[in-house]
Each structure stands twice: as C-alpha cells, then as structure tokens.
Amino acid sequence: MPSITESAKAFFTACETGKGWEGCSAYCTPDATFVAQAEPLADVKTLQAYTDWMKGLLTVLTDGSYEVRSFATDAERDNVCAYGVFTGTHLAGGPMAPTGKTTKTDYVYVMQFKDGKIAHMTKIWHSGLALKELGWA
DSSP: OOOHHHHHHHHHHHHHTTOHHHHHGGGEEEEEEEEESSGGGTTOOBHHHHHHHHHHHTTTSTTOEEEEEEEEEETTTTEEEEEEEEEEEOOSOSSSSOOOOEEEEEEEEEEEEETTEEEEEEEEEOHHHHHHHHTOO
C-alpha cells in the first residue's frame, strides 16, 4: 500500500490536471467529504463534486497550471497539506464571455486520511481575489 504522502501527491496531480473523480477516486474513500470557505464552492460538500468542479474549471481556464510550493505530511494526525499556486486565463466558456484575464492564486489542500485513503479535504483559498483578477466579480 502506498504511503499517505504518495497517495496525496498522486491525488493532487490528478485533481489539478482536471482528471475529475474518475482520475482521483482511487486515492479517496467513496464518501469523502469536502469543505471550503470560498463562495464558488459553498455548495460543494463531497470530494467527488470538487474534483469534477476542478475538471470543469479547466475547460474555462484552458491554460490552467499549478506550482507546488510546499508539501508536508503530518503522520501523527494522518493528514497531508499541499500549498500551491494556480495560474489560469479565462479563454473559453464560463460565467461570461472570455475575459482574457489571468489569475495567479494561492491555495492549500488539507487532506485527511483514513485507512490510507483521503476521507476529507479542506481547501483554503481566497476566491474573491481570484474572481476579481479574472474579471468575474
């Protein structure tokens, strides 16, 4: 069985490259939950819904990419934290006609493991600044 660090890295890569639940589910419990204090994600309560949201986001921010700035495992608490910077330009579809504007936004995932799989994830993200940069707010 892979370590929680290895599973978290594989999940993170799959999620951030738009693989959706199909590409992420192997690293998660089937009923994995999700929470974020960010308005665009207020109604997203499952990790499945979040990974599919990310997949959809990358159809709007078609050049979306990420840079990992920190990746840390807390074995005592059975969680992994990943800090990244997402960059994307509104080039297609979305809540309005493409703006051509770019966001470079910081975020953190806290992935809580149970029996070697992600059972819950919290996303820490200031969505208001990202939406403003994209011209959506």
